[in-house]
Amino acid sequence: MKISVIVTPKKNVLDPQGVAVGHALESLGFPKLKTTRVGKLIELEIEAVDSPEFRTRLDQVCKDLLSNPVIEDYRYEIVAR
Amino acid sequence: MKVAVLQFPGSNCDQDAFHLFASGLKVNTKYVWHKETSLGDADLVVVPGGFSYGDYLRCGAIARFSPVMKAVQAFSQQGGVVYGICNGFQILCEAGLLPGALIRNSSLEYRCITCALKVETSTASFNPNFLGASVKLPIGHGEGNFRIDEAGLARLEANKQVLLRYENNPNGSLSDIAGIRSEAGNVFGMMPHPDRAFERFHPSMDGLKVATAVLATKFPELLKHTA
Numbered sequence: 561m562k563i564s565v566i567v568t569p570k571k572n573v574l575d576p577q578g579v580a581v582g583h584a585l586e587s588l589g590f591p592k593l594k595t596t597r598v599g600k601l602i603e604l605e606i607e608a609v610d611s612p613e614f615r616t617r618l619d620q621v622c623k624d625l626l627s628n629p630v631i632e633d634y635r636y637e638i639v640a641r
Numbered sequence: 642m643k644v645a646v647l648q649f650p651g652s653n654c655d656q657d658a659f660h661l662f663a664s665g666l667k668v669n670t671k672y673v674w675h676k677e678t679s680l681g682d683a684d685l686v687v688v689p690g691g692f693s694y695g696d697y698l699r700c701g702a703i704a705r706f707s708p709v710m711k712a713v714q715a716f717s718q719q720g721g722v723v724y725g726i727c728n729g730f731q732i733l734c735e736a737g738l739l740p741g742a743l744i745r746n747s748s749l750e751y752r753c754i755t756c757a758l759k760v761e762t763s764t765a766s767f768n769p770n771f772l773g774a775s776v777k778l779p780i781g782h783g784e785g786n787f788r789i790d791e792a793g794l795a796r797l798e799a800n801k802q803v804l805l806r807y808e809n810n811p812n813g814s815l816s817d818i819a820g821i822r823s824e825a826g827n828v829f830g831m832m833p834h835p836d837r838a839f840e841r842f843h844p845s846m847d848g849l850k851v852a853t854a855v856l857a858t859k860f861p862e863l864l865k866h867t868a
Contacts, residue, residue, distance in 0.1 A: 569744075573788055574813065576747045625706065628699055628735065630742040631788055 561606060562639045563618065567627045568599035602626055610638055642860050644670040645683035647713075647729075649704045654690030657836035658726060662687065665839045665849050666863055675707040685722045685856065686713055688729030690781075690834060700743060700784045701731035710736055722859050723828045724852075727782055730820070730830030738828045739821060740797065741789035747813025751783040755844040756833060757808040758819055763801050764826060766857035777845040778833035780811060780819075785832040787814040787821075800824050804855070805831060822855075829855050 569575040575597050582596030608614055618636065627634040644662045648655045655672065663670040673680060680686060693704035704710070710732075717723050717738055725733040733739045746752060758776050762768040789797065794815060797803055804820040812832075820831025835855075838848030853863045 572790075573744070574747065574786070576745045576749050576786070576813065580749050625698070625702065628702065628742050630734075630790075631744055 561608065561610065563604040563606065563636055564639075565602040565604065565622060565626050565634055565636045566599060567602065567632050567634045568597055570631055570633055573631045599632075610640060642668050642684045642862060643682055644668050644685045644687060645673045645680050646670060646687045646689055647675060647709055648672050648689075649675045649691070649693035649707060649732075651693045651695055652689050652691035652728070654727065654834065654836055657834070658687050658689040661836040661839060661848065661852060666852065668863070673709060675704070675709045677709050678712055680709070680712050680716055680721075683716075683721075685724065685860070686716060688713075688723065688725040688732050689836070690727030690729060693728055693732065696728075696784070699735065700728060701733075701735040704728075704732045705735040714738070717823075717828055720825070720827050722856065724855060725828075725830040726834060726836060727780075727785075727832055730832055731784065733828060733830045739823055739830045740793050740802075741787055741821070743784050743832070744786045744788055745784050746782070746786050746811070748811075751781070752785070752811045753779070753781040754811060755779045756811060756819070758805040758833060759808055759817075760805060761801065761803045763804050763822060764858045766861075767804055767822075767854045771857075772847075772850055772854050775808065776805075776847040776851055777838070778805075778835060778847055778851060779837045779844050780833050781837075782812070782832055785812040785814065785819075787818045787832075789815060796824070797821060804829065805833065805851075827859070831855075 577598040578596045622634045760769045760772045806817040822829045835848035835851040838845040
């Protein structure tokens with residue numbers, strides 16, 4: 561299956577990259593933005609069966625490695641094949 | 642006293658840190674490669690600056706899972722003294738040995754300048770009585786913007802865990818924080834580089850005094866070299 565892990569800066573954490581991208585969008589004449597946030601997309605492909613145990617392990621690596629819970633939130637989408 | 646300077650792929654201030662301790666503070670210093678699982682008989686672990694693992698994912702995020710970091714975790718849990726400089730500070734935050742995290746500078750620029758730093762009263766040896774009210778140290782980083790939640794910041798302040806604050810904030814750090822210690826007082830981290838501030842050709846000579854102030858509560862023998 562394929563897993564997409566999406567990591568974004570926490571809402572209350574300053575995102576200097578997002579602010580800079582927002583300014584650039586406005587300078588292109590894009591309508592006024594409320595917020596712009598820049599995150600990461602991590603794509604995993606794995607031979608595994610989706611189960612509660614698998615999700616527990618996936619959540620664990622998302623918290624331990626793929627995101628830093630002090631400054632980031634994560635979510636994932638699983639596409640079974 | 643024996644010092645272990647860790648080396649990760651991408652560390653580039655390991656030799657500066659080695660030189661600070663071996664030549665500047667004249668203590669027995671060795672390198673420990675990140676694949677090692679033991680720190681040997683080290684009394685102090687130094688996590689040096691650089692770009693461990695190319696700063697992939699987040700600064701320090703991958704170094705944190707190097708085999709040697711298990712030994713560092715165990716060492717610090719037993720009260721062992723750990724000192725992270727620059728990327729070393731980022732690694733210690735990622736590893737949970739220090740609170741908070743370091744994100745991209747608010748300017749989005751890599752900042753390489755000498756900073757005036759306000760000295761806070763934090764430990765018996767780290768305070769303005771020993772260091773003076775202000776010191777100068779170079780910084781060189783793109784991700785030195787210290788972040789922590791409100792409750793975490795309140796705890797840092799209540800426990801006097803802040804060591805240094807920028808006088809002119811170069812990176813957007815919360816409360817101008819440049820360096821902190823753990824609540825237990827045996828783990829230290831700072832973005833500025835004492836290892837780049839102790840030779841005549843360096844931009845400042847305050848590095849020896851700052852490193853001594855960090856460590857002298859636990860290692861009073863260091864004081865004889867800065868007298």
